[in-house]
Amino acid sequence: MNEKLSHARAKVEALGKLQLGFYPTPFHKLERLSEMLGVNLWVKREDFSGTSLFGGNKIRKLQYLLKDAKDQGCDTVFTYGATQSNHAMETCTAARRCGMRPVLYLGAIVEPKPNDVRANLLCDRILGAEIHILPSEGRSTKDTMKANAATFAAHRERLAKEGHKVYDIPVGGSTPRGAAGFAEGFIEIQEQAEACGLKIDYLCTATGSTGTLAGLTAGKILCGNTTTKIHAYEVGKKDPVEYPKSVAKLANDTLELIGEAPTATPECFHLSSAYVGPGYEKPYKEANDDIRLLARVEGIFTDPVYSGKAFHGMLDEIRKGVIPQGSTVVYLHTGGTVALFSEPEIIGDLNEDIA
Numbered sequence: 001m002n003e004k005l006s007h008a009r010a011k012v013e014a015l016g017k018l019q020l021g022f023y024p025t026p027f028h029k030l031e032r033l034s035e036m037l038g039v040n041l042w043v044k045r046e047d048f049s050g051t052s053l054f055g056g057n058k059i060r061k062l063q064y065l066l067k068d069a070k071d072q073g074c075d076t077v078f079t080y081g082a083t084q085s086n087h088a089m090e091t092c093t094a095a096r097r098c099g100m101r102p103v104l105y106l107g108a109i110v111e112p113k114p115n116d117v118r119a120n121l122l123c124d125r126i127l128g129a130e131i132h133i134l135p136s137e138g139r140s141t142k143d144t145m146k147a148n149a150a151t152f153a154a155h156r157e158r159l160a161k162e163g164h165k166v167y168d169i170p171v172g173g174s175t176p177r178g179a180a181g182f183a184e185g186f187i188e189i190q191e192q193a194e195a196c197g198l199k200i201d202y203l204c205t206a207t208g209s210t211g212t213l214a215g216l217t218a219g220k221i222l223c224g225n226t227t228t229k230i231h232a233y234e235v236g237k238k239d240p241v242e243y244p245k246s247v248a249k250l251a252n253d254t255l256e257l258i259g260e261a262p263t264a265t266p267e268c269f270h271l272s273s274a275y276v277g278p279g280y281e282k283p284y285k286e287a288n289d290d291i292r293l294l295a296r297v298e299g300i301f302t303d304p305v306y307s308g309k310a311f312h313g314m315l316d317e318i319r320k321g322v323i324p325q326g327s328t329v330v331y332l333h334t335g336g337t338v339a340l341f342s343e344p345e346i347i348g349d350l351n352e353d354i355a
C-alpha cells in the first residue's frame with residue numbers, strides 16, 4: 001500500500017477509536033448509471049456503516065467521540081438535532097453499544113404526532129433514549145439549540161450532582177475529534193480507489209453541520225492529495241460567507257488535533273447551495289425524481305433530507321458539464337434512508353406512483 005496513506009492513517013488512528021461500525025464500508029461502481037451519464041461513477045456506502053440497519057456517516061465520528069467519552073469515564077451521552085435527526089439516532093445506537101445512556105434534545109422542525117411516531121424518532125424511542133422535544137418556532141435547529149443552551153447545561157449539572165458523568169456531543173458530532181473520523185474516511189476511500197486502480201477526480205457529498213466535509217478536507221491534506229476535488233451540497237440554508245469559513249476552521253482544528261499544520265482554506269472544497277430547495281427537511285420534485293432514478297437504475301435508496309439532495313446536486317452538475325464527461329466521480333452515500341419512513345412533509349411526493 002501507498003506509504004503516504006498508511007502514514008496518514010496511523011496519524012489519525014493515534015487519536016484512539018472504538019470499533020462500532022463495519023469498516024471499510026463497501027465501495028463499488030454504478031455500472032448502469034455510469035453508462036447513462038458518461039462518467040465513471042462509483043459509490044462509497046456509508047449507509048452500510050452499522051451499527052444498525054439504519055447506518056450512516058455519524059458512526060465514523062462516534063468511533064472517535066465515544067472512545068474519548070469512555071476514556072473520561074462518562075456513563076451518559078447528551079446530543080442534539082432535529083426530531084428526525086440521523087445523528088441523534090446513530091448516537092443512541094453507538095451509546096447503547098458502549099453501555100452508555102443517551103439523552104436527546106430535539107428541535108421539532110416538523111412537528112411529530114404523538115400517536116404516529118416515525119422513523120428516527122421511533123428508533124430513538126425503541127433505543128430507550130431520554131427524549132426532550134423543543135419547539136423550533138421557525139428557527140433552524142442550530143438556533144433552537146443555542147437558545148436552549150442554559151437548559152442543557154442545568155440538566156448536565158443536575159446529573160453530575162447525582163454522580164453521573166456526561167459526555168456532550170454537539171449537533172452532528174462536528175467537533176475536531178468527530179471530524180477526524182472523516183479524515184480517516186477520506187484515507188479509506190483513497191485506499192479502496194488505489195486497490196481498484198482508480199484516480200478519483202471528484203468526491204461528492206452532502207454537508208450539514210460541517211464535520212463530514214471538514215474531515216474529508218483534513219484527510220485530503222493529510223494524504224497530500226492534490227487531484228481529487230471535493231464537491232459538497234448544502235442541505236439547509238447557510239450564510240454564504242461564514243459557512244465555508246466554518247468548514248475550513250473545523251478542518252484546521254482537526255488537522256491540529258492530529259498534529260498536522262492547519263493549511264485548509266475554503267478553496268480546498270467546492271460548495272453548492274443550489275440544491276437545498278425550499279429548506280432543511282423540505283423536499284422538492286427534482287431531488288425526489290433523482291432519488292427515484294437511483295432506486296430504479298441501481299436499486300439504491302437515498303433520503304429526501306441529505307443523501308438524495310446531494311445525489312441530485314451531483315447529477316445536475318454532471319448533466320450541466322460542471323463535472324466533465326469522462327470524469328471518475330465518487331458519490332459518498334452518507335445514509336439517512338430511515339427518513340423514507342418519516343412524516344409526509346419530509347418525504348414529499350415520494351409516495352406517489354410516478355412513472
Ligand SMILES: Cc1ncc(COP(=O)(O)O)c(C=O)c1O
Nearest residue numbers: 086208209210211212306334336
Ligand atoms: C444522512 C446524512 N448525510 C449527511 C449529513 C451531513 O453531515 P455533516 O453534518 O457532517 O455535515 C448528515 C448529518 O446529519 C446526515 O444525517
